[in-house]
Amino acid sequence: MNYLEELKGILGPEQVSVNEAVLDRHSRDESYHEPVKPDAVVFPLNAEEVRRVMKVASKHGIPIVPFGLGTSLEGHVIPYSGGISVDFSLMNQVIEVLPEDFLVKVQPGVTRSQLNQELKKHGLFFSVDPGADATLGGMAATNASGTTSVRYGVMRDQVRDLEVVLADGSIIHTGSLAVKSSSGYNLNGLFVGSEGTLGCFTELTLQVYGIPEMIVAARASFETINQAVDAVVSILSAGIQIARIELVDGQSVAHVNAYSETDYSETPTLFLEFHGNEAGLDQDIEFAKEILTDHECQEFKFEKDVRARNLLWDARHNLAYAVMRASPGKKMMVTDVCLPISQLANGIKSAQEGMHELGFEGGIVGHVGDGNYHAILMIDVDDPDEVARAEKFNERIVAFALSRGGSCTGEHGVGVGKIKYQQQEHGDSLHVMKALKKALDPQNLLNPGKLLQAAERK
Amino acid sequence: MNYLEELKGILGPEQVSVNEAVLDRHSRDESYHEPVKPDAVVFPLNAEEVRRVMKVASKHGIPIVPFGLGTSLEGHVIPYSGGISVDFSLMNQVIEVLPEDFLVKVQPGVTRSQLNQELKKHGLFFSVDPGADATLGGMAATNASGTTSVRYGVMRDQVRDLEVVLADGSIIHTGSLAVKSSSGYNLNGLFVGSEGTLGCFTELTLQVYGIPEMIVAARASFETINQAVDAVVSILSAGIQIARIELVDGQSVAHVNAYSETDYSETPTLFLEFHGNEAGLDQDIEFAKEILTDHECQEFKFEKDVRARNLLWDARHNLAYAVMRASPGKKMMVTDVCLPISQLANGIKSAQEGMHELGFEGGIVGHVGDGNYHAILMIDVDDPDEVARAEKFNERIVAFALSRGGSCTGEHGVGVGKIKYQQQEHGDSLHVMKALKKALDPQNLLNPGKLLQAAERK
Numbered sequence: 001m002n003y004l005e006e007l008k009g010i011l012g013p014e015q016v017s018v019n020e021a022v023l024d025r026h027s028r029d030e031s032y033h034e035p036v037k038p039d040a041v042v043f044p045l046n047a048e049e050v051r052r053v054m055k056v057a058s059k060h061g062i063p064i065v066p067f068g069l070g071t072s073l074e075g076h077v078i079p080y081s082g083g084i085s086v087d088f089s090l091m092n093q094v095i096e097v098l099p100e101d102f103l104v105k106v107q108p109g110v111t112r113s114q115l116n117q118e119l120k121k122h123g124l125f126f127s128v129d130p131g132a133d134a135t136l137g138g139m140a141a142t143n144a145s146g147t148t149s150v151r152y153g154v155m156r157d158q159v160r161d162l163e164v165v166l167a168d169g170s171i172i173h174t175g176s177l178a179v180k181s182s183s184g185y186n187l188n189g190l191f192v193g194s195e196g197t198l199g200c201f202t203e204l205t206l207q208v209y210g211i212p213e214m215i216v217a218a219r220a221s222f223e224t225i226n227q228a229v230d231a232v233v234s235i236l237s238a239g240i241q242i243a244r245i246e247l248v249d250g251q252s253v254a255h256v257n258a259y260s261e262t263d264y265s266e267t268p269t270l271f272l273e274f275h276g277n278e279a280g281l282d283q284d285i286e287f288a289k290e291i292l293t294d295h296e297c298q299e300f301k302f303e304k305d306v307r308a309r310n311l312l313w314d315a316r317h318n319l320a321y322a323v324m325r326a327s328p329g330k331k332m333m334v335t336d337v338c339l340p341i342s343q344l345a346n347g348i349k350s351a352q353e354g355m356h357e358l359g360f361e362g363g364i365v366g367h368v369g370d371g372n373y374h375a376i377l378m379i380d381v382d383d384p385d386e387v388a389r390a391e392k393f394n395e396r397i398v399a400f401a402l403s404r405g406g407s408c409t410g411e412h413g414v415g416v417g418k419i420k421y422q423q424q425e426h427g428d429s430l431h432v433m434k435a436l437k438k439a440l441d442p443q444n445l446l447n448p449g450k451l452l453q454a455a456e457r458k
Numbered sequence: 459m460n461y462l463e464e465l466k467g468i469l470g471p472e473q474v475s476v477n478e479a480v481l482d483r484h485s486r487d488e489s490y491h492e493p494v495k496p497d498a499v500v501f502p503l504n505a506e507e508v509r510r511v512m513k514v515a516s517k518h519g520i521p522i523v524p525f526g527l528g529t530s531l532e533g534h535v536i537p538y539s540g541g542i543s544v545d546f547s548l549m550n551q552v553i554e555v556l557p558e559d560f561l562v563k564v565q566p567g568v569t570r571s572q573l574n575q576e577l578k579k580h581g582l583f584f585s586v587d588p589g590a591d592a593t594l595g596g597m598a599a600t601n602a603s604g605t606t607s608v609r610y611g612v613m614r615d616q617v618r619d620l621e622v623v624l625a626d627g628s629i630i631h632t633g634s635l636a637v638k639s640s641s642g643y644n645l646n647g648l649f650v651g652s653e654g655t656l657g658c659f660t661e662l663t664l665q666v667y668g669i670p671e672m673i674v675a676a677r678a679s680f681e682t683i684n685q686a687v688d689a690v691v692s693i694l695s696a697g698i699q700i701a702r703i704e705l706v707d708g709q710s711v712a713h714v715n716a717y718s719e720t721d722y723s724e725t726p727t728l729f730l731e732f733h734g735n736e737a738g739l740d741q742d743i744e745f746a747k748e749i750l751t752d753h754e755c756q757e758f759k760f761e762k763d764v765r766a767r768n769l770l771w772d773a774r775h776n777l778a779y780a781v782m783r784a785s786p787g788k789k790m791m792v793t794d795v796c797l798p799i800s801q802l803a804n805g806i807k808s809a810q811e812g813m814h815e816l817g818f819e820g821g822i823v824g825h826v827g828d829g830n831y832h833a834i835l836m837i838d839v840d841d842p843d844e845v846a847r848a849e850k851f852n853e854r855i856v857a858f859a860l861s862r863g864g865s866c867t868g869e870h871g872v873g874v875g876k877i878k879y880q881q882q883e884h885g886d887s888l889h890v891m892k893a894l895k896k897a898l899d900p901q902n903l904l905n906p907g908k909l910l911q912a913a914e915r916k
Contacts, residue, residue, distance in 0.1 A: 100691065100800040143640040154638050156647070157615070172887040177863030178796035179828040180612050182601040182651050182871040184884050184909065185891045189614070189647025193640055210697045233558065239668045241699075241734070276699070277745075280738020287735075338636035342558040370637040405635030413640040426642050429630040432898065433643045439897040440890065451642065 003060045004040055007084075010052040015043045015090075026067055026077070026085040030132065030320075032331035032381050032390075033075030033416055038065060038085035045090050047202035050165045054200070057084060058167065063448050066196040068109065068138030071130075073334055074415025076142060076195050080455040081448045086200060088137055094118045095203070103160060103177060104208050108137025108201045124208045127152035130411070131320045137201045142413035143193030147316065150236075150369030151243040151275065152209065154411065156192040163203035164191055167441040177205065190436070195413055196447035198440050212275035215243075216285060217309040220272065220292050220300040221265040225249060225352070225364070228268045229345040231295035232368045235272075236341065238291060240284045244273035244313075245369040247348075252319060252363035252376070259322030260315040265299060270368075271316050273309075319365060320376065327378035333390050337401035338372040338410030347400055351375050354396045358389045372410030414451045422452065461518045462498055465542075468510040473501045473548075484525055484535070484543040488590065488778075490789035490839050490848075491533030491874055496523060496543035503548050505660035508623045512658070515542060516625065521906050524654040526567065526596030529588075531792055532873025534600060534653050538913040539906045544658060546595055552576045553661070561618060561635060562666050566595025566659045582666045585610035588869070589778045595659045600871035601651030605774065608694075608827030609701040609733065610667065612869065614650040621661035622649055625899040635663065648894070653871055654905035656898050670733035673701075674743060675767040678730065678750050678758035679723040683707060683810070683822070686726045687803040689753035690826045693730075694799065696749060698742045702731035702771075703827040705806075710777055710821035710834070717780030718773040723757060728826075729774050731767075777823060778834065785836035791848050795859035796830040796868030805858055809833050812854045816847045830868030872909045880910065 007016045017023075018040050028035035039062070044050045057064045063083030070077055079085055092109035099122045106115060113133045115126050128139060129146035138144075140162065145154035152158075161175035174187035191198055222228040225247070232245055248256065253266045272288070274281050285302060292300050303309050324332055339347045348364060355362055355375060366373025375397065379390045398408045398421050408414075408421040422430055434452055437444075449455020465474045475481075476498050486493035497520070502508045515522045521541030528535050537543055550567035557580045564573060571591045573584050586597060587604035596602075598620065603612035610616075619633035632645035649656055680686040683705070690703055706714065711724045730746070732739050743760060750758050761767050782790055797805045806822060813820055813833060824831025833855065837848045856866045856879050866872075866879040880888055892910055895902075907913020 098798070098800070100695075101798040103798070143638075143644075145638055149638060156644065166890070170886045170889070172890060173885065174887060176865050176883070177798040178830075178859075178865040178868065179799070180601075180603055180607060180796055180830060180868050181865035182794075182867045182869050183865045183876065184872065184880060184887070185894060186601075186614065186644075186647040186651055187887055187890060189644040193644055210695065213697060236560075237558075237668065239671060239735075241738075277697075277738055277741045279741035280699075280735055283735045283737040336640075338638055340556070340559040340561070340635040341637070342556070372636075372638060401636075407634050407636040407639035407641045409640045410636065410638050411640050414642065418641065422642060425634070427631065428628045429632060429642070429645055431628070432624070432630060432645060435897040436643060436894055439893040 003056055003062060006056045007040065007042055007053065011042060011044065011049055017041045026087065029070050029072040029075060029077050030332065031073045031075055031417070032333045032379055033078055036078055036080050038079040039082050041085045041087050043087050043090045047163055047165055047171055050086065050200050050202055051169050051171055053084065053086060054165055054167065055169045057445055058169065058443060061443060061445070063445055064200065065447050066137070066141065066200050068135030069111065071132035071134045072138065072142065072415060073412045074417035076413060076415040076450055078416070080416065088135065091202065097122055099124060101177065102208050103205055105203060105205050106136055107203060108135060110136050112136065112139065119208055123211050125211050126206060126208050128155050128158060129317070131317055136204055136206065140192050140201055140204055141195050143411070145367070145411040147244045147246050147367060149367065150245055156189055158207045159188050159192050159204060160207055161205035162188065162191050162201050164199035164201055166199045167443065167446055193413065195415065195451045197437060197451050198446060213277045214281050215309060216274045216281055216302055216304050217312050218272040218300060218302045219264065219312060220270045220297045222268045222297055225268045225348055226345050227295050228270050229348065229368060231270065231292055231297065233341060234291045234295065235288055236369060238287060240288055241274065241276050242272065242369060243275040244271065246271040246316060247366045247368040247373065248316065248319065249364040251361070252365050255322040255326055255363060256315045256319055259318055259325060262315050267298065271312060323363060323376050323378060330378040331381045333377045333379055333394065334412065335375045335394050335397045336409045336412040337397055337406055338370060339401050339404055339406040341371045343404040343406065344368060344371050344373070348373055350400050351397050354393050358393050360393060370410065416450060419451070419454055461514055461520060464514045465498065465500055465511065469500060469502065469507055475499045484545065487528050487530040487533060487535050488790065489531045489533055489875070490791045490837055491536060494536050494538050496537040497540050499543045499545050501545050501548045505621055505623055505629055508544065508658050508660055509627050509629055511542065511544060512623055512625065513627045515903055516627065516901060519901060519903070521903055522658070523905050524595070524599065524658050526593030527569065529590035529592045530596065530600065530873060531870045532875035534871060534873040534908055538874065546593065549660065555580055557582060559635065560666050561663055563661060563663050564594055565661060566593060568594050570594065570597065577666055581669050583669050584664060584666050586613050586616060587775070589775055594662055594664065598650050598659055598662055599653050601869070603825070603869040605702040605704050605825060607825065608703055614647055616665045617646050617650050617662060618665055619663035620646065620649050620659050622657035622659055624657045625901065625904055651871065653873065653909045655895060655909050656904060671735045672739050673767060674732045674739055674760055674762050675770050676730040676758060676760045677722065677770060678728045678755045680726045680755055683726045683806055684803050685753050686728050687806065687826060689728065689750055689755065691799060692749045692753065693746055694827060696745060698746055699732065699734050699738070700730065700827060701733040702729065704729040704774060705824045705826045705831065706774065706777065707822040709819070710823050713780040713784055713821060714773045714777055717776055717783060720773050725756065729770060781821060781834050781836060788836035789839045791835045791837055791852065792870065793833045793852050793855045794867045794870040795855055795864055796828065797859050797862055797864040799829045801862040801864065802826060802829050802831070805862070806831055808858050809855050812851050816851050818851060828868065874908060874912070877909070877912055
């Protein structure tokens with residue numbers, strides 16, 4: 001029997017699609033990576049259906065590529081070896097909120113904004129906030145982070161348990177409800193960031209936080225990026241309880257202003273946020289103001305009002321879309337290195353020089369409290385020379401980071417775009433990773449061609 | 459050639475010992491688990507020597523058991539299958555402090571107090587503080603934690619990179635100097651807590667913290683344990699920035715008083731600590747006092763003075779030794795379950811009933827902010843009935859925890875003592891763990907009989 005017929009038999013015909021428009025939607029992500037269509041898309045309703053799909057795939061030797069919303073930035077969801085795209089959009093329920101335990105159980109297709117809507121009713125919030133309104137399954141798969149990880153940690157820090165369907169069709173749990181555990185190997189950490197190469201996530205138990213008593217946002221503009229980065233290092237060293245500290249360069253502020261109708265000063269700017277109790281925040285803010293002034297901050301503005309705060313952070317979150325809108329027809333390449341903080345200012349300087357030398361006019365933004373920054377380039381993917389120059393630029397940035405003990409990707413993941421740096425970053429550890437992959441997916445059916453080694457193109 | 463001769467050839471004769479007193483010291487840990495001597499003890503000086511030892515072990519099929527200071531509580535370092543105990547006491551250098559990056563590089567034999575002595579010079583501290591002054595290599599191997607993990611996290615959260623000698627003699631790095639990374643599988647997390655079963659750690663890069671502007675300690679006594687636990691839940695829910703929140707029952711306070719010459723009220727007591735800026739702490743402390751009063755706290759005392767704070771925490775840290783001294787000739791069994799916070803009060807109540815029914819007079823202490831508590835029993839290991847009753851008690855406590863979504867060990871690890879609970883806690887995940895072990899240590903030479911399955915006794 002044809003495997004499509006088998007899939008329709010186990011899922012119901014409306015949950016299996018080979019419609020060209022559906023295939024096309026599952027052929028791409030938000031990056032410049034070349035689209036390739038899957039052979040079929042399935043829409044499972046639960047773990048048992050995923051298990052059955054996995055069994056069919058295994059029997060026929062067909063690749064399985066998990067798909068959330070397609071907001072990845074390194075081609076993670078593109079099925080370069082063909083096969084079945086497993087779309088989790090029908091598994092989009094917030095299953096249970098456990099306020100006393102600061103936990104929530106969700107299906108993988110729930111988006112972060114959907115989750116926060118639900119949590120708000122309990123005075124809680126989920127901290128990880130990448131630019132896109134991604135699904136939580138996708139965010140766990142890439143170990144996503146965002147503006148708040150300087151305070152609350154990355155996706156891996158929030159995952160208490162995953163239900164995972166493995167290549168052999170077994171369904172496992174990687175953790176428990178306990179805050180901490182020294183029992184067995186740390187499978188939570190291994191599966192988070194595995195980019196669909198070790199299994200499909202069908203349920204996530206996530207840590208959530210109480211909404212802080214008080215939140216104050218701030219914007220501080222500088223003449224140079226160096227002054228801004230130095231101010232960040234001083235604020236971190238001072239032990240100020242900073243919850244967000246983001247750098248946006250002048251060109252990117254211009255994009256923000258155009259897209260979000262703001263009138264921020266178009267110079268290197270820090271967007272900051274402080275969480276705490278009122279008295280503690282007042283003291284922290286006074287201290288932060290002193291530090292900003294010492295670093296020749298030209299202008300700062302603190303916002304306690306909810307609307308003003310939301311405006312500020314919406315503007316920051318929409319930055320990538322603002323840049324995209326300014327270059328219609330082009331595709332986005334975003335670099336994503338993470339550096340030890342002491343190397344950050346030099347790293348950004350080197351990136352700016354590289355952009356200038358290679359003839360690009362990209363912007364630079366970053367989660368500078370973590371040493372993670374992005375250079376955003378819009379490129380014409382039909383111009384091989386431009387693509388080659390952009391690749392060269394990315395290589396230069398990664399080489400700088402790796403030579404300083406950094407990582408080629410702070411939060412976007414490897415996908416297809418960063419495979420070429422894995423040997424250089426991990427050395428002999430790469431053999432260990434490949435041995436783990438082989439132990440859990442000997443047929444190499446789970447998202448082949450991602451994270452570890454390039455795909456055999458179909 | 460005899461493998462001992464080979465070892466002496468590569469290490470120098472003074473680094474290889476079969477002296478009975480040395481073998482005896484490497485036959486036991488601080489627990490009730492039966493001692494067994496290794497066949498030899500080696501004292502390597504660097505990773506290259508460890509690699510050579512591993513090569514010899516692999517060639518002759520001899521087990522390798524890493525040894526720090528022998529402070530483990532579940533028999534982790536006891537060589538039940540014989541073989542070579544690899545003692546890291548000569549690898550005890552703080553290699554480099556990187557204050558700007560909040561990082562430190564250490565050899566595995568450095569103890570936590572030794573590290574903190576060094577860090578103090580830079581205004582920094584290392585947060586993880588188990589009761590014992592353990593080595594950092596050992597603490598990483600068991601994913602140790604302690605009183606501060608409610609604020610700063612467990613050992614796994616602090617490890618940025620490990621240098622590891624694998625079973626095949628290759629030397630890998632599991633991470634980088636970057637604060638965050640989405641590059642490759644998370645080997646840091648996998649190797650932390652692997653209890654010597656996946657490799658020997660030869661260097662650790664650890665996250666450290668700035669000493670807080672202000673620290674306030676407190677002691678609060680209650681009539682019942684339930685009132686104390688309820689107060690903890692309220693303090694956590696209130697979003698107070700608590701750095702430590704420890705429960706010590708009345709009987710344990712009596713041990714503390716006897717050992718540390720204190721005169722604390724011998725009723726259920728919370729030991730607390732707050733870190734922050736002065737204004738924020740003042741507000742947090744006022745709030746905490748209200749909550750304590752609401753929960754019928756009988757007496758509380760806040761200590762800003764360094765000496766008074768140190769006295770309080772030394773007393774708490776010495777508790778296990780205080781209990782040991784009160785029962786000379788007996789050995790310690792410490793339970794270590796971790797529960798979702800909502801289940802903690804019931805868990806402790808059930809433990810107290812169990813102790814009473816089984817005729818023990820142990821104390822209960824716990825890192826209650828994490829849902830992790832210990833019942834400490836002193837047992838006569840020469841009395842089979844007493845050992846059997848103690849085992850039964852531990853089983854009962856673990857069964858309660860696992861039925862509520864908890865873990866059989868919050869911080870002590872599996873060793874030999876918790877292997878029997880692994881199937882129940884992890885289900886089919888245990889197959890995954892065994893597959894990973896087999897992929898990385900196909901000869902099962904690395905600390906055999908720990909964590910995953912019982913040893914073949916030699």
